[in-house]
Amino acid sequence: MTTTAPTVNGRVVALAHYSARALLEGVLERHGATFQQSVALRVVAVAGGSVDREELVADVDSSLKTGDSAVRGVIEELVAAKLLEPDPAATRLRLTDAGRELWDRTSAESAEIGALLYAGIPAEDLAAAGRVLALVTERANAELGTG
Template sequence: MTTAPAVDARVIALAHHAPRALLEGVLARHGITFHQSVTLRAAVVAGDSVGRDDLVDEVTGALKTDESVARGAIEELTAARLLEPTPADPSRLRLTDPGRDLYERTSAQSAEIAARLYAGIPEQDLATAGRVLTLITDRANTELHQP
């Protein structure tokens, strides 16, 4: 049995990219990208509708990417009729029924992958990993927002 390496940037990156590759396989079968999936999730979390600029901010923050990437994902989802402007206020967006269905299907398939990957890992280990990764994320976000 080999000794597990200490957590560092490489270990975190490998732990991110391997499951993401599995997720991207699911998303590709449904004809959407990772960025579009993150955007759909942000719209779901927002509730009935979300301001376009608020959605851009949420996606930009989640992906640590340029505003143009978030706006592009929103436009692609709108063109695919997975998001739409609300009738009362076109500056707000909402999921369409097909958008919600797609989100629910891809989320369920993603949850199945996660269940397989996390199977057998003690809850205490998962809680410790969660605390460490949250602390690292918070510190990185703090540095990103410094002038």
């Protein structure tokens, strides 16, 4: 662990993000999924396994900032891979059994990584970091007009 803490800035946040994301992408790659696909699957899983297609597009775009077209492409990849399927009675998409299994497996593996990365960090430090990063995100989203 670093004994001298750097001042938080964009570079420090980016280094932490990309280091942790590289670990997550290793998990996802082993299961044949991409980071973008995992973000979309998470939205559906957290929503109880089914979500309105346009809400899914908006939620994923809000997270990834990639644009509606790119998000729709990711959703189509998930449908083609039979991880999501249209609900014939509505404009919703739902997890298939394979989608739920992939989400459960990759979530469990990424939770292990998270536990390792955050082990031993005092709760008050994590809370302070969370508050700062939430504020930075809020401000950046306001600048982007997505807040």
